[in-house]
Structures are given as structure tokens and as C-alpha cells.
Amino acid sequence: MKRTRVKLWFWSIAIGVPLAIFAAWAIADNPKQFVSTFLNGLTLAALYFLVASGFTLVFGLMRNVNLAHGSLYLFGAYMGWVVGDATDNWFLAVAVGFASAAVVGFLLQVSIFRFMQGQELRQTLVTIGISIVLADLMLWWFGGEIYSFDPPRAIYKSMPMLVVQKYPTYRIVVLGIAIAIGLALWFFLNRSRIGMMIRAGVDDRGMLAASGVNVQRVFAITFAIGAGMAGFAGVIGGSALSISPGEDTRYLLASLVVVIVGGMGSITGAAIGALLIGLAEQFGLAYAPTYGVVFTFLIMVLVLAFRPTGILGRRVA
Amino acid sequence: MSAAQWRRAMNTGAGRQAWPRTAAAPATIGVALTPSAVAIPAPPRSAARLGAALGRIRARHVLVMIGVLVYPWVVNSFFAFQIGGQALALGLIALSLTFLGGYGGMVSLAQMSVAGVASYMVAIFGVAGAAQGGASSLHWPWWLAVPVAIAVATLFAALVGWLSVRTEGIYTIMITLAIGVSFYYLAQQNYTIFGGHEGFNQVYPPTVLGVDFRQPIAFYYLALFWALAGYFFIKYLLRTPFGVALQGLRENPRRMNALGFDVTAHRVAAYALAGVLAAIGGVLMVWYNNRVSPGSASTEMMLNILIISVMGGMRHPIGAFLGAIVFVLVQNFAIDIIARERFNLVIGIAFLSIVLFSPDGLLGLWDYFRARVLNAGLRAKIAISGDR
Numbered sequence: 001m002k003r004t005r006v007k008l009w010f011w012s013i014a015i016g017v018p019l020a021i022f023a024a025w026a027i028a029d030n031p032k033q034f035v036s037t038f039l040n041g042l043t044l045a046a047l048y049f050l051v052a053s054g055f056t057l058v059f060g061l062m063r064n065v066n067l068a069h070g071s072l073y074l075f076g077a078y079m080g081w082v083v084g085d086a087t088d089n090w091f092l093a094v095a096v097g098f099a100s101a102a103v104v105g106f107l108l109q110v111s112i113f114r115f116m117q118g119q120e121l122r123q124t125l126v127t128i129g130i131s132i133v134l135a136d137l138m139l140w141w142f143g144g145e146i147y148s149f150d151p152p153r154a155i156y157k158s159m160p161m162l163v164v165q166k167y168p169t170y171r172i173v174v175l176g177i178a179i180a181i182g183l184a185l186w187f188f189l190n191r192s193r194i195g196m197m198i199r200a201g202v203d204d205r206g207m208l209a210a211s212g213v214n215v216q217r218v219f220a221i222t223f224a225i226g227a228g229m230a231g232f233a234g235v236i237g238g239s240a241l242s243i244s245p246g247e248d249t250r251y252l253l254a255s256l257v258v259v260i261v262g263g264m265g266s267i268t269g270a271a272i273g274a275l276l277i278g279l280a281e282q283f284g285l286a287y288a289p290t291y292g293v294v295f296t297f298l299i300m301v302l303v304l305a306f307r308p309t310g311i312l313g314r315r316v317a
Numbered sequence: 318m319s320a321a322q323w324r325r326a327m328n329t330g331a332g333r334q335a336w337p338r339t340a341a342a343p344a345t346i347g348v349a350l351t352p353s354a355v356a357i358p359a360p361p362r363s364a365a366r367l368g369a370a371l372g373r374i375r376a377r378h379v380l381v382m383i384g385v386l387v388y389p390w391v392v393n394s395f396f397a398f399q400i401g402g403q404a405l406a407l408g409l410i411a412l413s414l415t416f417l418g419g420y421g422g423m424v425s426l427a428q429m430s431v432a433g434v435a436s437y438m439v440a441i442f443g444v445a446g447a448a449q450g451g452a453s454s455l456h457w458p459w460w461l462a463v464p465v466a467i468a469v470a471t472l473f474a475a476l477v478g479w480l481s482v483r484t485e486g487i488y489t490i491m492i493t494l495a496i497g498v499s500f501y502y503l504a505q506q507n508y509t510i511f512g513g514h515e516g517f518n519q520v521y522p523p524t525v526l527g528v529d530f531r532q533p534i535a536f537y538y539l540a541l542f543w544a545l546a547g548y549f550f551i552k553y554l555l556r557t558p559f560g561v562a563l564q565g566l567r568e569n570p571r572r573m574n575a576l577g578f579d580v581t582a583h584r585v586a587a588y589a590l591a592g593v594l595a596a597i598g599g600v601l602m603v604w605y606n607n608r609v610s611p612g613s614a615s616t617e618m619m620l621n622i623l624i625i626s627v628m629g630g631m632r633h634p635i636g637a638f639l640g641a642i643v644f645v646l647v648q649n650f651a652i653d654i655i656a657r658e659r660f661n662l663v664i665g666i667a668f669l670s671i672v673l674f675s676p677d678g679l680l681g682l683w684d685y686f687r688a689r690v691l692n693a694g695l696r697a698k699i700a701i702s703g704d705r
Contacts, residue, residue: 065487067494112673120487121424122676125627128620129669136661249616253498256491264488293502300495301480308483 011306026287036167037286038279043171045278046178047237051251052258052270053185054229060202060265061222064113065124068131069230070252071138076101076231077238077247078138081147090151090239097235098228105227109220131248139245149239174240181229185267198222202265257296261303263313272311385541389534398533398605400645405540406605408641409547410598411625412634413591416551419631420560421587422567425481427493429622430500431474431592432599433614437504437511438466439520439603446519459523467596474592475585482584497619505611516610520603530604540601544638547594551634554590563587617661624668630680639679 026034055069066072079100084093108130116123151170158166189195197218200208209215230251234243237251254277262273280299284292303311389397410432418424443462445454457465481492504511522530522539530536554560562583565573574580603609612618621644629640647667651660675681 063487065491067490121490122672124487124490125623125672126669128623129665129672132620132661132665133669136659136665140659140662249498253495253502256495256498260488260492260495289506291503292506293499297496297499297503300492300499304480304483304492 015302033286037282039167039171041279041282042275043174043240043278044282045274045276046175047233047240048254048258048278049178049271049274050181050233050236051230052255052262052274053182053267054226054233055255056259056262056265056267056270057185057198057229058223058226059259061198062113062219063120064127064223065120066127066226067124067252068108068127068134069227069255070248070250071131071134072101072104072227072230073234073237073251074138074243074245074248075104075134075234076228077234077243078142078147079231080235081149081238081243084149084235090149093149094232094235098232101231101234102224102228105230106220106224108227109223113223114216114219131252135245135248142245144245146242146244147238148242149235151239170240174236177236181232182267182271189267194218194221257300259310261300261310263307263310266310266312269310269312389537394533397537399649400642402533402537402540402601402605404638404641404645405537405544406598406601407622407625407645408638409540409544409601410595411622411629411637411641412544412547412551413594413598414622414626415629415631415634415637416554416594417587417591418626419633419636420555420567421563421584421591423481423489423584423587424623425477425493425588425591426490426619426623427474427477427481427497427500428591428595429619430497430614431470431477431595432602433500433504433609433618434473435466435470435596435599436520436603436609436613437517438469439463439600440517440609441510442466443520445517454517459525463600466600467593470596470599471589471592474595475589478585478588478592479581482581482588494616494619497614498616501611501615504614511611514611516608516613518608520607520609522604536605540605543597543601547597548634548638551594559583559586621664624664628668628671628678630678632677633680636678636680643679 023034051069051073054072055066058064058066058069076097080093080097083096084090087093112126113123116126159169159172160166187195189199197208197213200213201215201218201222205215208218233251238247258270258273258277260273261276262269262271276299277296280295281292284295288295307313388401392401410428413431414425414428417428439462440454442455442457442465443459444456455462477493477496480496481489484492504516505514507513522536524530528535530539555564562573562578566578566580566583570580602613606613625640625644626637627640628643629636629638644664647664648660651663671678675685677684
């Protein structure tokens with residue numbers, strides 16, 4: 001007990017002190033750049049959390065590594081764009097982004113994955129196949145162009161902010177949405193009946209089935225919610241940045257790294273992981289442009305070296 | 318691996334040669350628990366072993382061998398180079414995945430990244446055209462640059478292994494994918510070493526002893542030589558104590574650990590060995606393309622290697638090459654099958670149907686049909702004998 005505490009202190013200092021020195025230097029050097037980088041990191045983390053929470057939810061319950069998660073993100077974004085373009089209603093686009101991806105996720109679970117329970121590798125290979133097919137179909141349909149949304153004017157201006165003076169309102173909105181979704185997920189998982197079933201399923205699937213719960217239905221609902229989160233994030237992220245082919249890989253990587261770092265199957269872990277990766281990516285981009293990815297990679301290496309199952313991960317049976 | 322072979326491998330302290338540190342425990346336990354270990358006959362002499370190996374050669378092996386040797390002379394240079402050379406190089410990379418995944422139980426998506434590292438190192442240490450953004454190659458001679466490239470890529474593979482074996486099973490695929498995609502983004506963003514988006518151009522294979530390996534037939538034979546070397550190396554490796562221990566780890570790591578085998582060390586070593594094969598494949602790929610860019614190790618390429626391996630079948634090393642041939646053929650002729658360039662759709666659907674309906678890939682289909690034909694033949698014989 002004592003040794004682990006000493007070890008913890010040692011590593012906190014070994015990692016914390018250089019970080020603090022860097023932060024002090026960066027603030028003294030150019031406070032504006034530091035604060036805007038920090039805010040950008042926070043909003044990116046918010047976006048990553050939205051994508052990764054669906055991934056980790058599905059993984060936690062079904063042990064299904066859904067490598068088509070990035071494709072669901074892109075699919076939701078495109079569907080949202082089609083509806084948003086036709087109706088000029090951004091909120092409808094967000095809803096459609098969620099619903100369309102949720103429907104695809106539901107269909108996948110009901111028609112394919114339920115027949116491969118327990119065959120983890122095969123499920124993953126199937127999701128890879130699906131992601132290839134989906135990516136090519138979307139490229140076929142939507143072409144290689146870059147699409148962008150136009151959210152309501154009220155949230156698409158800039159707002160006053162300390163130090164940096166002006167900051168895009170939308171990014172703050174994304175941050176707010178992520179926090180709201182995180183809280184909603186927490187309440188859903190901890191307070192609702194289905195949430196309790198899901199948590200029980202994470203701990204012991206067999207016992208849940210034995211106590212009379214229709215496990216297949218719980219699985220289908222969870223997969224739909226997880227996929228829907230990807231589609232939802234697709235519209236939110238597509239509005240903050242843009243949508244184009246290749247984004248699927250980017251957000252798949254983001255969710256993978258976030259979930260590996262944060263701990264697989266844990267929503268809180270996803271939040272911590274997203275925060276670490278989002279900040280690391282933005283600071284890397286601002287202060288060491290050509291080596292930005294190295295920081296993400298280093299975080300992953302460090303976490304895996306000391307906690308192979310992620311910061312909040314548990315070893316699963 | 319038959320039960321008898323297993324037992325022998327266990328009792329004689331499998332891994333003694335490869336892992337002296339851990340071998341002592343299994344050897345003593347084995348002897349203590351099963352006195353019959355003493356009675357196991359000594360391994361046959363090398364000459365006798367060679368004879369036994371030759372005795373296993375079937376007509377189909379000879380046919381395939383002759384086929385691949387005369388192949389470049391009977392087809393045009395497009396088929397020798399674009400189809401033959403590329404399939405062999407890709408097959409070699411896929412072989413490294415088949416070895417890791419099929420025999421070690423670790424499906425790594427980073428094998429293409431290992432190959433990509435080797436490709437980049439050949440361009441960086443060897444001779445390449447000027448790259449964007451100030452990255453330049455060191456202009457070392459090929460006989461120095463290529464071994465260094467393979468060594469660096471092997472180190473990278475060992476690092477990937479060291480990271481991913483800390484967790485198990487399905488996590489491996491996630492971690493290796495994350496590492497591979499990170500490498501892709503690093504190569505794309507970094508201009509000082511990797512030459513950014515463009516990478517390196519004009520990386521040509523050398524002329525050795527008057528043979529110019531830029532010629533299609535010469536390149537084909539170069540690729541064939543390394544593909545065969547890799548294939549027989551894996552075949553040999555699977556029969557060594559190390560290979561047997563690796564298959565044991567695939568079946569039950571906990572039990573192997575209890576027997577005194579160092580699970581992590583075996584797995585990292587497997588990654589490093591597979592890395593050597595993938596690195597050689599990467600060197601061949603950069604010479605085949607004459608260029609290397611981030612796209613050489615993109616997610617799509619990483620998945621292509623997985624597709625090749627799974628499509629061919631992971632149960633036998635030949636599956637990798639079988640898958641590679643089918644893959645390259647589809648890649649080149651998909652335009653004829655479907656109107657526009659929907660190669661990814663074709664290969665994606667093919668992959669999906671293989672995974673859904675024939676988990677053992679093309680090899681599984683082959684076995685299935687052979688069994689049916691044999692059964693039909695048997696039934697016919699029985700029917701005939703019944704008539705009499």
C-alpha cells in the first residue's frame with residue numbers, strides 16, 4: 001500500500017513538474033495562444049467524448065470492438081446533412097444524425113451480431129468489412145467533396161472570453177452538449193431500469209439472462225444507442241469542422257485511443273481519456289506541429305505500460 | 318499438432334534453445350511428472366529428417382513449384398510484375414500476419430506499418446529523390462541501407478509487440494490499429510524525416526552482379542525467392558520448440574505460464590520474427606512502387622493485409638499467398654467486373670462474405686470441397702462394391 005503511494009507520488013511529480021514548467025513558460029510567453037489552445041483542446045475533447053462514449057458503451061456490454069464506429073459517425077453526419085440541407089433545420093439534422101445511425105446499429109446487431117455471440121474476433125472482422133463497404137458506398141453516393149452545416153446563427157457567432165477576447169460560441173456549445181450528454185448517460189446508466197440492466201450485463205451476462213431479462217433486447221438497445229451516439233457526434237462534429245471521406249478513420253482512431261487510455265467499457269474513463277487526448281492533440285498541434293501525433297502515441301504508451309487496461313479499466317473475464 | 322508431438326515438446330523442455338531462462342522449469346516438471354519422457358526416442362538424424370521431409374512432398378507441391386518458376390516466362394511483363402511480383406510481396410507481409418494471428422493468436426493490424434517503416438527506412442538511409450520539406454536520404458549503398466532498414470522495422474515490430482501483449486485477445490486488434498494509424502498520421506505530418514504528404518520518390522531497386530532488379534522478371538524472382546524463404550522459414554519455425562510453445566500460448570496462455578513459459582517474452586519474440594518478414598515485404602514493396610508515401614501504410618493498406626490473410630485462410634502459411642493472388646487479381650480487374658472504380662466495394666463484400674460464411678477463408682472452402690469430392694468418391698466405391 002505504502003509503496004504504491006510512493007510510486008504514485010513519484011510518477012505524479014515526474015510527469016506533473018515538466019508539464020507545470022511547460023505551462024508556466026507557455027503562459028508567460030504568449031498567454032493568448034495558451035488559453036485558446038486550451039479551449040480548443042477542451043472542445044476537441046468534448047467531441048471525442050461524444051464519439052468514444054458510444055464505442056465504449058457497446059464494448060463494455062457486448063465485448064464487440066465495433067471498428068465500423070467511425071463509419072457510423074460519417075453516416076450520421078451525411079444523413080444529418082441531407083436532412084439539414086432539405087429542411088434548413090439544424091436541430092432536425094442532429095436528431096436525424098442520431099436516429100439514422102441508431103437504426104443502422106440496431107439492424108446490425110439484430111441481423112448479424114446476435115448470431116455471433118462470444119466470437120469476438122469474428123465480430124470485429126465483420127465490423128471491418130462493414131466499415132469498408134459503408135465507406136465506399138458513402139464515397140460513391142456523396143463523392144469526395146467537403147460538406148459543411150450551417151447551424152442557427154445564435155450559436156454560430158463568437159462570444160467574449162477572458163484573455164483571448166473572442167471565441168466561437170459553437171465550440172462552447174459543443175462543450176456544453178458533451179457535458180450534458182455525459183450527465184444524461186450517467187443518469188441513464190445509473191438510475192433507469194434499462195441502464196441497470198446494461199450495467200448488470202457488463203458485470204455478468206449469464207446472470208442477467210438467468211434473472212429473466214431479455215438480454216438480446218438489451219443488447220440491441222445498447223448497440224442502437226452506441227451507434228446513435230456516433231451519428232449524433234457526426235452532426236455535432238461536422239458542424240464544428242466539416243465532413244469528408246477519411247473523417248471516419250480519424251474519429252475511429254480517436255475513439256480507439258480514448259478508450260484504450262481511459263479504460264474500456266467505462267464512460268468516466270472515456271471522459272478522462274478524451275480530455276487527455278484532446279488537450280495533447282491541440283497542444284501538440286500548437287507547439288510542435290510536425291510531431292503532434294507523437295504526444296497522443298506517448299500517452300497511449302505510458303498508460304499501457306503502467307495500466308494495461310486503461311486508467312479506469314478493469315480486467316474483464 | 319498431434320497430441321504425441323505436444324507431449325514430446327512439453328516433456329523435453331520446449332523452448333530450451335530459444336529461452337534458456339524459462340526452460341529449466343518445464344524440463345524438470347516434465348521429467349518429474351512423466352517418467353516416460355526418458356523413453357521418448359532421440360530425434361532423427363538430419364539426413365533421416367531430410368528424407369522424411371522429402372517423403373512428404375506430393376505431386377501438387379511439385380506442380381506449384383514448377384508453376385511459380387516458369388510463370389514469368391509464359392506471361393507478359395504486366396502479369397509477371399504487377400500481378401506476380403506484387404502478390405508475392407503482399408503475400409509475404411500477409412504471411413507475417415498469418416503467423417502471428419493464426420499460430421500466435423494475436424491479430425495485429427500493424428504489420429503493414431512495420432512494412433511501411435522498412436520502406437521508409439530504405440528511402441531514408443538509401444538512395445531516393447529529393448523530398449518535400451527538406452527530408453533527404455543518406456545515400457548509403459543498398460547492402461548497408463537494406464539491413465539497417467530491416468533492423469529498424471524489426472525493432473519497431475518488437476515495440477508494437479511489447480505494447481500490445483500487455484493486454485490480451487480482442488484488445489490487440491485495437492491497440493495495433495491505433496499504433497498503425499498513429500504512424501500513418503506521423504508520416505503524413507512530419508516533413509523533416511518522413512517527407513510529409515509526398516514521401517519519397519525514385520526509390521529504385523539496385524543492380525546486383527549485373528542483374529537489374531527493375532526488370533519485371535528479375536524482380537519477380539527476387540520476390541519469389543523471399544516469399545519462398547519466408548514460407549519455408551515459417552513452416553520450419555512452427556515445428557521448433559519455440560513455434561510449438563507459441564501455439565500452446567494461443568490455446569491456453571495460463572497453462573503455459575504455469576508450465577514455466579515466459580508468455581510475454583514468447584509473444585514479443587513472435588512479433589519481432591513476424592516483423593522481419595513484414596520488413597522484407599516492405600523493402601520489396603518500396604522497390605515495386607519505386608516510391609513510399611504515408612499512403613503506403615494507410616488504414617486502407619493495413620486492412621488490405623488483414624483481408625488478404627483472412628480471405629486466404631489463417632490456418633496454413635500458404636493461405637497468405639493464396640489470398641494475395643486473389644486480392645491482386647480483383648484489384649486489377651475490378652474495373653471490368655463493375656462499371657466504375659468500386660474496388661473497395663467488391664473486396665469489402667468479398668471479405669464480408671468470407672468472414673460470415675467461411676471463417677477459414679479460401680483454404681476452408683478448398684477443404685470443404687475436397688471433403689465432398691472424397692466423400693462422393695468413397696460413396697461411389699461403396700456403391701460399386703455393394704453391387705458386386
